[in-house]
Amino acid sequence: AQKVTQAQTEISVVEKEDVTLDCVYETRDTTYYLFWYKQPPSGELVFLIRRNSFDEQNEISGRYSWNFQKSTSSFNFTITASQVVDSAVYFCALSEGTEETSGSRLTFGEGTQLTVNP
């Protein structure tokens, strides 16, 4: 069974600090996909990034960067120079399988509440 663990329940930083959100996953599949979603105080879930299990290249998008390490089953998310608007709950999620007929589901971690203080 697949599992995602976000050990950091809450993180509080001061604006302009860098912050890393940890995500560790478990799966028996060799093909799988990892995602990060953001849930701001308004409540909606916003897609941030998708990574497949065959692509271990790190990715940078503006102030956001992601570090995927298959050897440690981790997919960590770093926000550089954090801003108050980054305050939200961040979820890491895992999806397994490649068969079109087998369906798909996201298994979410517990989420990390990030608070960026001015």
Added chain:
Amino acid sequence: DSGVTQTPKHLITATGQRVTLRCSPRSGDLSVYWYQQSLDQGLQFLIQYYNGEERAKGNILERFSAQQFPDLHSELNLSSLELGDSALYFCASTTQGNSYNEQFFGPGTRLTVL
């Protein structure tokens, strides 16, 4: 705005009642997913439909049922409601029903059972 719409936004009802939550996927998306977010269980997958047919099932209670209609909108029916059913219910959609598609979520329906 993800393009996924959900109605109603808020729903307050009593124990034992039945409610229906509605979801319209993004234009062109064939697959719809339902998730429940509660304080004690976190975000949990309930069920997936693809082009009108059930494709995957999670820990969905027998009191809950869903369907996807020919116009691709979906409804989640919750019956014999209990206090513990109070949660935020999300619908998500993707173009296909594959595991590599990112899911785009609607704004959610907040259900409160009194």
